[in-house]
Every structure is written in structure tokens, then in C-alpha cells.
Amino acid sequence: MTDIATYEDCLLLVDKFYDKLLIDTEISHYFVHLDLTVHIPRVADFWAFILVDKAGYSGNMMAAHAKLPLKESDFKQWLKLFQETVAENFHGEKAQFALERSKLIAWTMTSKMGK
């Protein structure tokens, strides 16, 4: 298993993550209606900015979620699936950083908007 090193790795990570999200009984309902041809590259851009220093993400991540009725348990499930996806596909310093950073962001979002 290799580490996360390129934009293509970030895209693969997000693709695999959404394979899980879209069939998850707890939180798939947030995602099934999205246009994934638009959404997945945006989320990959977000992670590429964090993990491989690639400029390109220009959204407002917090605002995108503020309008959703997210519960604390939704964040827990999101994080569990994200962490599983990282661990199943990558190994190394950046993969470790992805695990840490996703936990930190999910906790921050939970404290701001988790009900």
C-alpha cells in the first residue's frame, strides 16, 4: 500500500469514500441526490489542498454544511467511513495526516453544528 501523494490519489480516496457513503443506511440520504460529477471533484480539491498542497479548492466548506440538519451521530458515522477508507487504501505519513485532520475537522464541525 502506498501513501497519498497526488491529486489522483485524493480523487481515488474520495471516490472510494463515496462508494461507502452512498450505501450507508445512516447517512446516505444526505448524498444520494447530489450531482457527483460536480461534488466529488470539489471534495477531492478540498483534500488535495490539505494533503498534497494543491491549490484549487475555492468553496466554503462550513457554509455548505450549515444549511444541513446534521446530528452528532451523523458526524461519527461520516468519520468512521472516512477513516476506514483511508486505512483500506493508503499507508504513510499523509494517510496518517488525513486520519488526524478528518477527526479534527469533524470534531470542530460537530461542536459548531452537531445537534
Ligand code: HEM
Ligand atoms: C455529518 C457528516 C457530513 C455530512 C452528512 C456531509 C454532507 C455534505 C453534503 C450534502 C454536501 C453538499 C453540500 C452542497 O453542495 O450543498 C457536502 C459538501 C462538502 N463536504 Fe460534507 N458532510 C459531512 C461532513 C464533512 C466533513 C467532516 C468534511 C471535511 C472533513 C466534509 C467536507 C465537505 C466538502 C469539502 C464539501 C464541498 C463543499 C463545497 O461545495 O465547497 N464534510 N457535505
